[in-house]
Amino acid sequence: MDTERSVVPAARDALVAACPVVRKGVPASDAVAGLVPSFVAFPASTDEASALLRVAAAHDLSVVPRGAGTGLGWGLPPVSCDLVIDLQAMDQVIEHAAGDLVARVQAGATMGNLASVLSLAGQQLAVDAPADATVGGVVATGTAGPRRFRYGAPRDLLIGITVVRADGVVAHSGGKVVKNVAGYDLGKLFAGSQGTLGLITEVTFRLHPLPAAAAWVTGDFDPNVPSALAGAASAVASAAGSALVPSAVELLWTGSPAVLRVGVLLEGTPSGVAERAKQMAELLAGAGATVVATSETPFRWWQPEPGAPGTVVRVTFWVRQLAEVLGALATAGVSTGIRPAVSGAAGAGVLYAWLDPGVADEIAARFVRALRDRLSGVFAGSADGTGLSRGGMAVLAAPTALLAAAGAGQPVPGLDLMRAVKDQFDPGHRMCPGRFPWGR
Amino acid sequence: MAAGVEALVPRMREICGPGHVVTDPLELRTYECDGLTSHRSVPALAVLPGTASEVASVVAACAAAGVPFVARGSGTGLSGGALPREDGVLIVMSRMRSIVEIDPVSRRAIVEPGATNLSVSKAAAPFGLFYAPDPSSQVVCSVGGNVAENSGGAHCLKHGFTVHHVTALQIVTPSGQLTWLGDGTGVCSGYDLLGAFTGSEGTLGIVTKIVVKLMPLPEVVHLLLVAYDTTSHGGQAVSDIIGAGILPGAIEMMDALAIEAAEEAVHCNYPAGAGAVLLVELDGPAAEVEAEMSTVRSLCEAAGATEIRTADDPAERAGIWAGRKSAFAAVGRISPAYIVQDGVVPRTSLGAVLAQIASLSAESGIRVANVFHAGDGNLHPLVLYDDAVPGQAEAAEKVSGAILDACLEQGGSITGEHGVGVDKSRYMPKMFNSADLDTMQLVRCAFDPASLCNPGKIFPTPRLCGEVPGHHRAPHPAVAAGQAEIF
Numbered sequence: 001m002d003t004e005r006s007v008v009p010a011a012r013d014a015l016v017a018a019c020p021v022v023r024k025g026v027p028a029s030d031a032v033a034g035l036v037p038s039f040v041a042f043p044a045s046t047d048e049a050s051a052l053l054r055v056a057a058a059h060d061l062s063v064v065p066r067g068a069g070t071g072l073g074w075g076l077p078p079v080s081c082d083l084v085i086d087l088q089a090m091d092q093v094i095e096h097a098a099g100d101l102v103a104r105v106q107a108g109a110t111m112g113n114l115a116s117v118l119s120l121a122g123q124q125l126a127v128d129a130p131a132d133a134t135v136g137g138v139v140a141t142g143t144a145g146p147r148r149f150r151y152g153a154p155r156d157l158l159i160g161i162t163v164v165r166a167d168g169v170v171a172h173s174g175g176k177v178v179k180n181v182a183g184y185d186l187g188k189l190f191a192g193s194q195g196t197l198g199l200i201t202e203v204t205f206r207l208h209p210l211p212a213a214a215a216w217v218t219g220d221f222d223p224n225v226p227s228a229l230a231g232a233a234s235a236v237a238s239a240a241g242s243a244l245v246p247s248a249v250e251l252l253w254t255g256s257p258a259v260l261r262v263g264v265l266l267e268g269t270p271s272g273v274a275e276r277a278k279q280m281a282e283l284l285a286g287a288g289a290t291v292v293a294t295s296e297t298p299f300r301w302w303q304p305e306p307g308a309p310g311t312v313v314r315v316t317f318w319v320r321q322l323a324e325v326l327g328a329l330a331t332a333g334v335s336t337g338i339r340p341a342v343s344g345a346a347g348a349g350v351l352y353a354w355l356d357p358g359v360a361d362e363i364a365a366r367f368v369r370a371l372r373d374r375l376s377g378v379f380a381g382s383a384d385g386t387g388l389s390r391g392g393m394a395v396l397a398a399p400t401a402l403l404a405a406a407g408a409g410q411p412v413p414g415l416d417l418m419r420a421v422k423d424q425f426d427p428g429h430r431m432c433p434g435r436f437p438w439g440r
Numbered sequence: 441m442a443a444g445v446e447a448l449v450p451r452m453r454e455i456c457g458p459g460h461v462v463t464d465p466l467e468l469r470t471y472e473c474d475g476l477t478s479h480r481s482v483p484a485l486a487v488l489p490g491t492a493s494e495v496a497s498v499v500a501a502c503a504a505a506g507v508p509f510v511a512r513g514s515g516t517g518l519s520g521g522a523l524p525r526e527d528g529v530l531i532v533m534s535r536m537r538s539i540v541e542i543d544p545v546s547r548r549a550i551v552e553p554g555a556t557n558l559s560v561s562k563a564a565a566p567f568g569l570f571y572a573p574d575p576s577s578q579v580v581c582s583v584g585g586n587v588a589e590n591s592g593g594a595h596c597l598k599h600g601f602t603v604h605h606v607t608a609l610q611i612v613t614p615s616g617q618l619t620w621l622g623d624g625t626g627v628c629s630g631y632d633l634l635g636a637f638t639g640s641e642g643t644l645g646i647v648t649k650i651v652v653k654l655m656p657l658p659e660v661v662h663l664l665l666v667a668y669d670t671t672s673h674g675g676q677a678v679s680d681i682i683g684a685g686i687l688p689g690a691i692e693m694m695d696a697l698a699i700e701a702a703e704e705a706v707h708c709n710y711p712a713g714a715g716a717v718l719l720v721e722l723d724g725p726a727a728e729v730e731a732e733m734s735t736v737r738s739l740c741e742a743a744g745a746t747e748i749r750t751a752d753d754p755a756e757r758a759g760i761w762a763g764r765k766s767a768f769a770a771v772g773r774i775s776p777a778y779i780v781q782d783g784v785v786p787r788t789s790l791g792a793v794l795a796q797i798a799s800l801s802a803e804s805g806i807r808v809a810n811v812f813h814a815g816d817g818n819l820h821p822l823v824l825y826d827d828a829v830p831g832q833a834e835a836a837e838k839v840s841g842a843i844l845d846a847c848l849e850q851g852g853s854i855t856g857e858h859g860v861g862v863d864k865s866r867y868m869p870k871m872f873n874s875a876d877l878d879t880m881q882l883v884r885c886a887f888d889p890a891s892l893c894n895p896g897k898i899f900p901t902p903r904l905c906g907e908v909p910g911h912h913r914a915p916h917p918a919v920a921a922g923q924a925e926i927f
Contacts, residue, residue, distance in 0.1 A: 099788040171879035177784045179816040179856040184880040188635025209685030243659040268728045275727035316625040318546035349625040413620040420886035
């Protein structure tokens, strides 16, 4: 750890000159995984953010960008955090070009505020994320919920980005038109980079119309019947592959109460949704669901809750292997005596296993190791001799002690190239140093 | 032949087999350009590897010799992205064209880069699936080329571009290493190199295998052909459709001159005397499309339609689409030479930019036929000229450039789907400042520090990739313990 590091006193004056609102970090509100930053700065513009990063570069300060802080606990804890750059003063929706279905937004705007502005024109940013999260944070963490099945992740809706590099240089890529192939797409690189490449200050999104109607069709399977896992998995595949064009194909599997449920979201015109919901209900019943229900009210169970305590493991897979993935989760649970809550966009090949915060770190670590062992068998079984692993597993959030105990992760494809990209963008390794938990 | 390349010939024959190494100057000339014929350059050597590991060996040999290399798919690109280097090796991917696997349950296909775009949909069709990106050249263009250019097509308005449909790439890095980017799931661990690579125009490496998403074939597809007196009437209909919250599979428009050309070429029988035709295709579940169809129809009428035709069966639809898809080639019937332009404006600025194009045309006496993806503001003005008339080529080039300026003034882009290549690198500084271009090239430096992989494309001025200073922080405890990689 970097505890002996002393911040050059001159840095304080330079930071204040760069950005009028700078204060000392305080443990209660500013600590990042236990590290209290020396400074917290609140830039009001990209220019101020640029000036701050130039000072940080000159004084060799490590930097952690922060939006609403909802996702700060995800990923490995940084090894050093001298300066937190808080984007919440940059909270404006700069432009909503409703006729073009495009919005330009400062990174510190919250998803909730953006949604209310867009809804005035009957439009939306089709990303499921907490309302109090900032758009910059959502992009930086790559947060996506059930509707990733239809609309993708933030990277798929991002059409332009402004970033400040570790050396303070401001750069743009993309633009404000949906169709654009001029130059490299830095937005793709920064989306999901968790603040490790630079600071996102402004983003431009492609929007979608708010649907006139939506229906949620659920099919429940009896979790006590041994074949139910395979039945639910095949229902997920059928729903996802149907021409009924679902917006989400979710799976929920919990121990208490014992629930095994496939949930499908349909969006469209009122008459179209009514008819499709009927057909989807038939599809789920035909796949073996014992109770099938349709509701206009959104279910809340899928909501990702970044920052929630406990351990979150993400498993990604090809849908063909969903039953085997569920089997691996079950086996890992049985062998360690714990029962994670499992949910996620199963139709898009993503599931999250949530371990209760009450589970002791060493038990949780044992579960993580057991799951990884089982899954590497599953994914290796699908290998075709080209080195393509058809799936992966990542510990998104966990107590530090668990991370240390859980052991080495799976190899991430393209790791050498990722290292090279990091070295180019942040040669001093000052941006969120230590954040990425490769392969966990 | 350049000495450095000459020395590589025996090694290339060893790697690819003697029959797959082209040294004959006449034969090499067949590779001198891609779909953009105004730029030509004969490669010093062309090789046709048959496997991913052969590609890796070819690239490694080039890298070791410091010889530049360029990958080529079907050669249909329209920005000179596959323009060879006279001092380099052209790596032709046409032998690697198999559909390796279709996984209908996961809705994935694994294909080789030389496979044609349409062959993926054909292979997926028996499973009720298709591959969504559909550039007009889909019969011949290769998926590897689509990845390089992040190709779109008429239906990307609804279904997205190549980057939205590629979930893993096996690539050969510019140093000759085989590696995967992504795992086919569509969810990344670490940086989204898959996203950054797609659309990098062959400058970050060579694709050797591609995992793509397949989508269920739509239950129904309805196509409307609507005639208007002017493009601005048609534009109004487009705005009204989007304003009603409807996202059609495609909305295409052609102006009078483009209609005339298409009629000459393929006799598509579009309404005679129309100032503009609009094609609106709705696809999806029957229950949705029926509801949307009646709304679209009445919006089109309200905007002043002079005629509306519908086509519901595949043959009828193909007949109507033939006019649109043949448009580029068709203008060859009405003009000895032409430039295919590719610019983008915010959709609501279409009217303004079309007016500007009309006055540019009137001022210069250079005719411009307009074909465009109206739904996403992507214009393909076809600038017509006669190369036998002195000065016309230059005048056409000037009009073509001024159209891009007009797009940029409206907050648009210099290319929506054809790429920058060699053709538009000089326009890049009009769209991006030097810091933007410098930052983009950091990615280039990470992948290709020696700048051997398709050099001279996209960026007007190459960036020197200096040595990167090493880490100077204490390692993370988990890294020190060999448990985690950190950045």
